[in-house]
Amino acid sequence: MYGNESDVGAAIAESDLSRKDIFLTTKVWYDRLEPQALKASVDESLAKLGTDYLDLLLIHWPSPDDAVPMADYLGALRDVRQAGKARHIGVSNFTIAQVDQAVELLGADALLTNQVEVHPFLQNHKVVEHCQRLGLTVTGYMPLAVGKVMKDDTLKRIADDHGATPAQIALAWVVSRGIVAIPSSTKAKNLQGNIEALRIELSQAERDAIAALDRGERIADPDFAPNWDA
Structure with a gap:
């Protein structure tokens, strides 16, 4: 979606940094949440980034109107992690109800983070505090x-x-x-x-x-x- 994975991959390749010293995150866009499409999206991202694993893989947005069942795309996300293509998995822009559903599907320890908008003018207390009570790291964009x-x-x-x-x-x-x-x-x-x-x-x-x-x-x-x- 951001169109920068190839540039990031090139920058990493040109740097003197070891891959283990970089925390690399990318996301799957909401129109690629069908399990096979999700896995293909991850493979494309890995190729552009020039790496064989991600440190964190996120679902960018929950499926609009639940067009793709959450069990399907979170199951695929779990498969990607189990295949060694992502060290951690998480979600972004999930509401309290969606976080609870995700935890019910994958377990409390499966997800690293919920990435949501947070700034002084939108403090998002309810979802932030709910995630923190569950032990989920909140990432504020x-x-x-x-x-x-x-x-x-x-x-x-x-x-x-x-x-x-x-x-x-x-x-x-x-x-x-x-x-x-x-x-x-x-x-x-x-x-x-x-x-x-x-x-x-x-x-x-x-x-x-x-x-x-x-x-x-x-x-x-x-x-x-x-x-x-x-």
Whole structure:
């Protein structure tokens, strides 16, 4: 879907890094969830990435309107892991009910993560806390709300107090909730700044101020999305 697997594979091949020092994740798009199509999608991804295994393989979106039964595509996902083509498997954009169904199908320890949208303006408490109670790692995508955090007065004030940027404060807040943040950037300077955000410790008052920013502003909401938890 992102169209970058070949470029990532080329970059890995040109680097001096050992494969074991890279955590490589890819996803299966929702139109390839039929078991054979899913497995073919994985093989295509492996070929483009120039590797024989993934560290994490995710279902990008649950099947719209359950067109493909979850038991079918999660069963295929499990087969891929058992074949040694993925060290870990997980899901993305699953609601509480869908997470529960997935756990019932595969077992509590089978899935590594549920990747969902999380940022100060969409804090997604219900699904985040439900996954954490089940022992699932929550991965938060769009933690910077496509740059909107840079314009927020509360985040700017807290950033000034820490000698940081609003983006770093947003990332520090996401991480403080026990969520793995996955910001994206094409600039080396910003990538380094994202790493430095891990050193920021927010006070309870600062976390409370950020918690008050929640307005349910969902950015990734395509017409095939599930019925989100309110």
